Amino acid sequence: MADVIATCDVAIVGGGPGGSTLGALLRKQGRSVCIVERDVFPRFRIGESLLPFSMDTLGATGVLPKIEAGGFMHKHGARFVVDETLEEECFWFRNGLDDGHPMAYQVQRAPFDKLLLDHAVELGVKLYQPLAATGFRVEPDRAVLATTGGNIEAQIVCDVSGRWTFMSSQQKQRRIHPSHRKITVFGHFRNVTRCEQDPGNIIIARFGETKMGWFWLIPFSDGTTSVGVVADSAYFRESGKSPTEFFRQSVASSRSIGPRMKNAEPCGELRSEADFSYTSERHVGDRLIKIGDAGAFIDPVFSSGVFLSVKAADMAAEKIAKAFDTGDLSEKAFADYERMVRRGTKVFWAFIDAFYNKDFLNRMVTSRRRPLLQKSITSLLAGDIYNENNQLISYLTGEGGAYADSEVAELLG
Template structure:
């Protein structure tokens, strides 16, 4: 099999396609993507010996290239050659481009049409637009490329996997240059022969396509200027930095020492010396090539509005008949000549080239470029947190690899969703699929304490930012839906079952060793998200897991058929049954299956001998409500266990990584917060990561805000759980009164409404609630009743 595929996107090119395909076939396998042509393009290409992929309607050059690239990657080729189907590219230039690609395997190779002949035959207006776009693209990428819009290119397969094209039309060529450079790929230009096809109208539509390219570039230019303004501010403040201030003060004291006897002269000498130091520092920065580059680009940015009247004048003159750059020379007073002269003076790529990073590095020690990345982000774990992060990162135009250790569907606990999950599922675009699955509806949570016989059902309130209900979900089905949805996003690659064995971070990204199907491969990414759940992948290797005092528990759980069901809308409620040794969860599913689990203190398990089924049965026998509910039930799954239930890990964020969900912290599951915390933290993390890629900042401090929001969001859950096992808390919790909005606040916390933001009213109500708990604890102590937790650490 050839190591490359030649890709030709076409629309109504039947007149030239036979000759082009015949010439191209001499250099490799040809794939023609017919973009909904209305002539015989597909038939002509097929007859000439090309493989043909036909789109149902015209979707644009960008979509045709995307479809072709996916087909090429599926064939396993190493490189993809693209060229246009209009006959302007010479197939005999393909070997020259492939040679350059072989010599620089980490480069995107571009064929340059702007040699002496190419610039002469290209229409002057289009040439001016090309020069302007090229000027800014060169600045954004740091590489000097003359023909940034050439469609004659060689893409490495690794680049297409790491940087999935997302834009349509003629924006795609610009997008791929900018994103390839940002991902660490080199840009290499090779001169090619330009064939001018007389009488053929270009597919490039100046109004529509030119504006689309301009808008795309404008967004990147504004973001880049935002970063450069910080650089300018730092340069202006450099004379006053601590590292310069101390030496300056010593030199200043020596300079003004002779004027000590005259305060006025001493003050003038000190001022003159300080001013001279500031001016010299600023002058050095002003002469620096980077500052010269900024001045040149700044002038070009400010002058951009002047292009519009000049372009309009050129368009009006062009209506009288086509002309090229050669015609401009013959008509020196034309509006087109003024456009060409203006562009040549203000947007001079040759003048910018020596000031670019590549050129500066070439004059001195070669600059170390980031190694090309296979993906922008590597997500470890495909559970709810990993699937949510992958979906949202892909929407942020990042390429994502998800590595999931287990084959789905798989058994998992954490089966009760909170109402706050539903808006998040809607933002992911998967809520309708969840509704269609037929999961049982959950309207509230019921709690019963066997010792005090206190019992209360908290029903979720209407009129909140979240619904007044949620769902009980078998995780085997729920997790499969989320992961399938993530996999369908453009730019997401799923490796499953696969295991990340080792990771190594460096200043530019992370290398991961991944094993799958008996084979091992290395994956390079620019960022890593740890969504490995309670395995805490990163913490177990380069951090630590810190247990939460008093909450060291072990869970034993299984599924039953034929367990008791409550009537009406209470059927779907989660139920918590508290007894002397711990507590049980009772989660009903649609149909006749119920998840039943027992959470015990670790020492309770350690102090008992015998197999787990016997321990589980013994605990069921000690909890009256559970025993009665399972009288006619049959266990249909093996008994599972999970230990070390509540913990926090360190670090949560670092250079080039962050953690989400249970990989950050796990809260005792009594309030069913696990799935919601995983998904909500993944949404917060994805937003921060997308912004980090736009700013090109990946240091740990960049993500401190995310860690702070995670800790703040989980604090209400931890606070409730720390007190939950105290009799004084349970008395107040299970006999709530809606004083000062306390009942609304409790149901709001149980619904997940306190994670992203805690309104002032809810915050005050929480403080009132815990003040009542403290008063009740004091009263119990005065009366000689127990106040300590029944499950102390």
């Protein structure tokens, strides 16, 4: 029998943005919280462009002044480009349906994740690092998290382990998105030419119509820029190239990114990942909740990952508070959380499907002529995905309803 190393209300697996945010919010409720993080921070992580609608949750934890003091790059908008035609449009967050979310940050995740985790610890989270979670079980009166250092007994265990999907993997509940197999190759570079309208904007450039892929350019305040290519796995395999050669060739043949990378110097080795879109059969169980990438991950074209993770942490914290109040920690008590998470993922998936549709991107980059469409797109890009007044959401998710003949539908149709 393993030693019990800690007892707490909530045990969290993973000290990334989702885990730290959840820990901080629960401490603000007065709960006792343990976070188990297996890596030593600071450490590299991809996922560097934040969305404005994350700022509310980060504000609620009290960490925003520290992020601002950290000197991260301000992000006011997103620029989308069609590589073949060089048609493009900048979407400014201040012009969304909701005008209260004008900016976010571009962050190197090594210092950013450390800052969030340190903040959670400052609020009283007990951090076990480096320590890996290895298993879990649920008993009638507790949940037990097994780690390489011993057991942690908690009332609730939350899995915020990112794309390692600690719980879903053990439960065999992870499902890779079958028609969305992608590879990505990325790195940090010096001397990349940034967005001319605002050097803090992210640039997304799609190439090869719907079949091939897209680039991201994410500028940092130290002058370096994160550049990545995401491509269809089949297209990558057919190229017969190594990931690094594939990246170089993609950049060289790009009309929009090639010139921006003309004088670029890599800051280190390129990295790659594959098959990174999946979901989980269930997001909750008795005394169990999965948050962020641990539950689902979708194509990163709209920089939604950190937002979805901290937003889910926010929604989970609210349901956990209620569960402790009522004494009901069963799967049923968290059903509404699962519904909200699935809703958010569905909205982004619909938007992502549209991006991979040639005609939609063409309409996106010419949307200046269609002010309502542009506002609606801007809101989605900011992360305003639960906004019931956004007609584009109803249109993209096929929920039409009252909006079936709306102005947005007409503009897109």
